[in-house]
Amino acid sequence: MLSAHRQDAKQMxxxxxxxxxxxxxIDTDKSGAFIKELLQTAGHNVMQYEIVQDETLFIQQKVKEMTVNKEIEAIIMNGGTGxxxxxxxxxxxxxxxxxxLPGFGELFRMLSYQLDIGSASIMSRAIAGVINNCIVFSIPGSVKAVKLAMEKLILPELGHAVGELAKDRV
Known part of the structure; x- marks a missing residue:
């Protein structure tokens, strides 16, 4: 049975x-396309999709840009986590x-160990947190890692997390 606050999770x-x-x-980004497909199939809207070079400044600029955009409530990033x-x-x-949210990375590695790559999961870096009242998930860029993270962790809690953050929005 879902608790009351989980029942009130944001649907879209x-x-x-x-x-x-x-x-x-855009043509070769299978993981980004798969994330978009999974989000849309689950009833969520993809407001913006970008490919960013693996450089700290470029990543930070794009994340800051998206997290101040009032049209974006959550960001799912993939790649550059090795x-x-x-x-x-x-x-x-x-x-x-x-x-x-340290539990996100911990659970991702546990599931990776159990369901996918075994002991190689010690090198698997995934992280989640809040930036500018926006939930941000960062996962490895392989399609298998995306499938695991999205289906087992992100999609089941996305509406819940955004609903919790909405309590603080003005």
Missing amino acids: VKCGVITISDTRT ISNRDVTIEAIQPLFSKE
Whole structure:
């Protein structure tokens, strides 16, 4: 049985989608397209979709731009979460959080370990938090990681999270 506040979760969330990549284009971005498809199938609206180069300044600029846009209530980012020097998504957005949701990354790694990649999940970085009263999720860029994060974690809680943040909006 759902608690009262979960029953009042927002049914349609206005979302931004950001793919972090030095190589993907609109035509080759399977993960970004899959995120958009999953959001729309679940009844949410994709208000903006961008591909951003894996550079701290570019990532921060795009996230700040989207989080101040009153038409966007949530952002789902994918890519740039690995452990190579070029992967800077986590380092770019973490300092912008007013609140971090550590359970998101913890659960993502647990599910990755159990359902997908086993011990390689120790290198899997995922993070979520609040920036400018907007929920932001950052997940790895593989289609399998996107499917796992979206279906098991993000979609089940997206409306709930946005509903909680709406309490603070003026």
